[in-house]
Amino acid sequence: MSSLRFRPPTRRAFLGACGSTAFAQSLAEPRPAIHFGFVTPANDGAWGGDLRTMDKTVATGILPAESGRSIADLTSEPNPRLVYQDARLAAVDDFSCLVAFNPARLGRPMIVVARPGRWRIQMSAAGILSLVTAYAASKAQSSTVTRLVDEDTWYRIAIAFDRSRRRLEFAFQQPGDLSSLSTGGFSLLPETLGPSTGSSSVLDIGHQRGGEPFTGYLAEVALYDHALPADGLRRLVESAATPPAAGSLPSLDASIFPVERDPGVLLPRRSDVTMSSRSWHPANANDPHDTMRDLVAFHATRLEWCASQYATPEHIRQTNDAGIVFCAKEGASDLTPGRV
Amino acid sequence: MVSWKQRDGLPPGACCVNNPRFRASLAGSFAELVRRGVAGMQYDDWASNLSVLSADGGCLCEFCIQRFGPWLKANCPAADLERWKLGGPAESFDFRRWLRAERGISSAAAYSKWFATNAGDPLRQAYARFQYFSVREGLRTLLGVLAANAASGRPRAPLSVNAFLDSTSQQSKAMSAGDLPDYFVGEAADESLTGLFLNGKIAEALHRTSIISPFPFRVDRTRSAIALQYALGQLCLAPYDIWMQTSDLPRHFGKAADYADLFAFACANAALLDSYETVAAVGIAVGTAKPEDKRLRPLLQSIIEANVPFVFLLLGRDHFEPRITPVWAERVRHIINLTDIPDLPSRFSRARFWPGEWNADLARRIGVLKVEAPGVVATVRAVPGRTNSAVIHLVNYNFDEFSQSATVAQCGVRLLQPGFWGNVRTAEILSPGVPARAVSVKSFGRGMRLVVPELRTWAVVRLNG
Numbered sequence: 025m026s027s028l029r030f031r032p033p034t035r036r037a038f039l040g041a042c043g044s045t046a047f048a049q050s051l052a053e054p055r056p057a058i059h060f061g062f063v064t065p066a067n068d069g070a071w072g073g074d075l076r077t078m079d080k081t082v083a084t085g086i087l088p089a090e091s092g093r094s095i096a097d098l099t100s101e102p103n104p105r106l107v108y109q110d111a112r113l114a115a116v117d118d119f120s121c122l123v124a125f126n127p128a129r130l131g132r133p134m135i136v137v138a139r140p141g142r143w144r145i146q147m148s149a150a151g152i153l154s155l156v157t158a159y160a161a162s163k164a165q166s167s168t169v170t171r172l173v174d175e176d177t178w179y180r181i182a183i184a185f186d187r188s189r190r191r192l193e194f195a196f197q198q199p200g201d202l203s204s205l206s207t208g209g210f211s212l213l214p215e216t217l218g219p220s221t222g223s224s225s226v227l228d229i230g231h232q233r234g235g236e237p238f239t240g241y242l243a244e245v246a247l248y249d250h251a252l253p254a255d256g257l258r259r260l261v262e263s264a265a266t267p268p269a270a271g272s273l274p275s276l277d278a279s280i281f282p283v284e285r286d287p288g289v290l291l292p293r294r295s296d297v298t299m300s301s302r303s304w305h306p307a308n309a310n311d312p313h314d315t316m317r318d319l320v321a322f323h324a325t326r327l328e329w330c331a332s333q334y335a336t337p338e339h340i341r342q343t344n345d346a347g348i349v350f351c352a353k354e355g356a357s358d359l360t361p362g363r364v
Numbered sequence: 365m366v367s368w369k370q371r372d373g374l375p376p377g378a379c380c381v382n383n384p385r386f387r388a389s390l391a392g393s394f395a396e397l398v399r400r401g402v403a404g405m406q407y408d409d410w411a412s413n414l415s416v417l418s419a420d421g422g423c424l425c426e427f428c429i430q431r432f433g434p435w436l437k438a439n440c441p442a443a444d445l446e447r448w449k450l451g452g453p454a455e456s457f458d459f460r461r462w463l464r465a466e467r468g469i470s471s472a473a474a475y476s477k478w479f480a481t482n483a484g485d486p487l488r489q490a491y492a493r494f495q496y497f498s499v500r501e502g503l504r505t506l507l508g509v510l511a512a513n514a515a516s517g518r519p520r521a522p523l524s525v526n527a528f529l530d531s532t533s534q535q536s537k538a539m540s541a542g543d544l545p546d547y548f549v550g551e552a553a554d555e556s557l558t559g560l561f562l563n564g565k566i567a568e569a570l571h572r573t574s575i576i577s578p579f580p581f582r583v584d585r586t587r588s589a590i591a592l593q594y595a596l597g598q599l600c601l602a603p604y605d606i607w608m609q610t611s612d613l614p615r616h617f618g619k620a621a622d623y624a625d626l627f628a629f630a631c632a633n634a635a636l637l638d639s640y641e642t643v644a645a646v647g648i649a650v651g652t653a654k655p656e657d658k659r660l661r662p663l664l665q666s667i668i669e670a671n672v673p674f675v676f677l678l679l680g681r682d683h684f685e686p687r688i689t690p691v692w693a694e695r696v697r698h699i700i701n702l703t704d705i706p707d708l709p710s711r712f713s714r715a716r717f718w719p720g721e722w723n724a725d726l727a728r729r730i731g732v733l734k735v736e737a738p739g740v741v742a743t744v745r746a747v748p749g750r751t752n753s754a755v756i757h758l759v760n761y762n763f764d765e766f767s768q769s770a771t772v773a774q775c776g777v778r779l780l781q782p783g784f785w786g787n788v789r790t791a792e793i794l795s796p797g798v799p800a801r802a803v804s805v806k807s808f809g810r811g812m813r814l815v816v817p818e819l820r821t822w823a824v825v826r827l828n829g
Contacts, residue, residue, distance in 0.1 A: 039649070096484055099721040107371040127388045129725065131748060142377060147797050175725065175728065176725075176728055176729060177810075201810065260558030265393075271643055273697055273698070273729075273730065273732065273781060273783070274695070274697060274784075274787060275783065275784060275786050275787065276643055276744070276746060276754050276784055276785055277734075277746065277751060277820075278441060278695060279643050279644060279645060279646050279673075279695060279784070280642070280695070280746050281640050281641060281642045281643070281675045281691070281692050281695060282689075282691060282748045283568055283571045283572075283597070283641060283642075284571045284687075284689055285571070286546070287519070288519050288520060289519050289520055289521075289522045289546050290403055290404065290519045290520070290522055291522055291546060291547060291573065292519060292547060292573050292575065292599060293635040293637075294573075294594070294597050294598075294599070294637040294638050294640065295594075295630050295631065295633070295634035295635070295638050296599055296630075297602065297627040297630055297631060298388075298549075298575050298599050298600070298601050298602065298606075299601060299602040299604050299607050300549075300577065300601050300602075300604065300606070301605045302605050302606065302615070303605070305605075307581050313605070313617055317618075318604055318620060321620035321624060321779075322602040322604060322620045322623065322624060322627055323624060323627040323628050323630075323631050324602060325631065328404075328406065328524070328575060328601065329406055329408075329601075331576075332397055335402050336400075337400055337401065340400060340401045340402060341401075342484075344401070348405065349403045350401070350402050350403055351402060351403055351404035351405065351406060351524070352397050352404075352405055352406065353405075353406040353408050353711050354390065354393050354394060354397065354405060354406065354407060354408065355406075355407055355409035355410070355526075356379035356408075356409040357387070357413065
């Protein structure tokens with residue numbers, strides 16, 4: 025059940041942007057408690073610890089010791105359950121979260137990141153991205169961020185839960201498209217600010233127990249144990265270059281499929297102009313056609329399919345003198361029964 | 365029994381490859397022509413025995429019968445031979461006598477009927493394979509003749525055969541020996557876009573060149589076929605001294621003036637053609653050991669209309685196993701799988717596999733360009749190892765009711781998936797008979813866009829980083 029793979033990014037810029045550079049920029053803010061750039065299985069945020077999956081067969085291979093991998097591929101079925109667990113999470117109330125994600129396929133609801141019983145970032149089957157905060161075991165407040173989420177497209181969303189201001193703020197952007205930036209916030213229902221409905225020490229990434237798994241790619245997940253200001257959220261979503269498309273094609277240069285040509289054979293070139301003259305013209309004084317004249321008129325570089333009986337030394341010489349390759353045709357129809 | 369014995373005379377256009385006199389005559393002729401100075405040899409009626417396989421059950425001449433027994437002995441397990449009750453040692457097996465004794469066949473008509481209606485008969489199957497083997501062996505012999513007669517230290521003359529590859533199955537005549545000739549020259553059996561792509565892409569996957577001879581009934585349609593062949597990395601015979609599908613029609617001699625601009629363009633831009641190879645976003649895996657998958661042609665039509673660059677991955681072993689180079693295996697990242705071969709994921713470890721139906725999700729992932737005008741075919745080619753070498757060939761397949769080409773004005777081309785194209789800033793448009801022209805490449809949504817001011821038959825768009 026090795027359904028989790030980490031795909032190599034196709035551009036070094038992406039590595040920097042989604043990995044160390046983004047993280048370095050975010051250092052202008054206090055360091056996140058949890059940060060996964062998916063280059064290693066380790067949380068390189070302040071708390072440390074490892075990302076785990078709930079499937080042991082996958083757990084050992086989720087982040088192969090191979091450099092340059094920085095995208096979690098959650099497109100296979102069934103998806104693995106990616107989990108980060110730390111007792112300190114249970115005490116986090118105000119928080120900020122950043123996710124870089126790409127929904128490979130829509131068509132069903134999906135949960136991108138969740139703290140069970142507290143909050144989650146999710147998408148509807150139609151691609152509506154929303155934030156959900158829970159305020160009772162079975163009650164939740166859902167607020168739409170955008171209706172623009174599309175398949176196979178990268179997005180970054182940062183959210184901040186601020187208890188003192190009773191606000192949930194967000195910043196959202198499609199990397200590489202400045203016009204897609206949207207920021208805003210929602211007033212929280214008073215019940216949300218009451219006692220936590222859950223005290224889980226778990227951060228579910230790419231799923232939530234009992235919920236629909238996320239089908240797509242993740243490039244970065246970060247969690248802060250405090251609410252960042254609005255400009256801080258904005259910096260987080262603007263800090264990345266355009267990631268490669270999900271399930272991405274390599275660059276054009278790496279998509280060339282060369283044909284192997286035998287150097288020991290005089291093969292046609294791709295720029296050759298080929299012309300046939302089954303018989304040699306003019307055949308007689310009334311023949312309007314002239315093989316040599318017409319070879320030149322067509323810009324031919326290669327005479328093909330000239331029946332062998334016309335492959336005389338003189339015709340070959342004339343053709344070669346004009347810089348044209350002479351190829352003859354032979355077959356049963358050229359061999360009279362008498363010759364056989 | 366079957367009347368086709370060599371002493372009965374030759375059937376038109378074919379000779380039995382097992383006839384030693386014919387083989388010697390052909391080899392002698394090849395050797396003489398090469399010594400005379402020809403630079404390449406076409407074996408026109410190469411399919412010989414295969415040409416009469418489906419209709420007549422192959423050749424049953426005395427030479428075939430003589431060779432069939434030893435072939436059985438060498439190529440079939442002893443247990444099978446035992447089970448088939450040959451009535452004696454395999455090496456001296458007489459197929460004609462066996463047909464008469466075991467199947468009651470005593471006439472050519474009866475044999476043809478038996479052959480057509482008993483596909484499961486093991487000896488019928490063996491005889492068909494023997495006929496394929498014989499033809500392939502004949503081609504190998506000719507390759508040996510050409511090699512033996514090459515001038516010292518010089519490349520040998522190539523062998524071409526008359527073939528248009530209109531099926532991916534090795535059970536088809538054209539594909540049954542696709543690995544042996546150096547290139548193909550043949551009349552185009554299907555000049556639809558699907559037919560031309562099918563032929564060109566099969567040839568490419570066989571690491572061969574296909575030179576087609578279109579039937580030039582309409583000048584502008586033939587011009588587009590010529591351009592498309594260059595766009596595919598293949599070639600097209602100039603429409604001159606052309607057989608027109610039937611010998612009842614006179615041979616066709618096209619006017620050079622109707623086509624010379626295209627061919628002059630190819631010559632003048634040899635540097636943009638010779639070293640350029642196919643760029644592909646997807647591989648279509650087809651099994652060559654079975655009849656062609658029914659999904660293939662509809663899929664091809666969709667993929668061509670969407671201008672998705674692709675290659676064929678020819679898989680499976682029947683009369684031969686097509687070679688897929690390590691570079692191809694490593695580079696293909698998306699595969700539309702039309703086979704039931706089980707080990708493909710391990711063979712193409714970096715690829716994602718898709719079922720054989722065209723769908724929007726797949727199109728979005730592998731679509732790298734979009735031509736805004738309908739009826740314009742695009743291919744992408746580039747030079748391995750040279751950055752910023754990409755060119756896009758645009759071939760206009762828009763015709764009016766008189767089959768005259770309809771020029772496309774302001775032909776927009778969008779480059780999707782910026783990560784694929786890299787940073788393209790400008791482009792140069794090269795077209796036959798038109799001065800080269802630089803155009804800008806502008807951001808357009810998530811991608812880029814350029815405009816070809818006027819597309820007549822063919823344009824090559826050279827992208828500049």
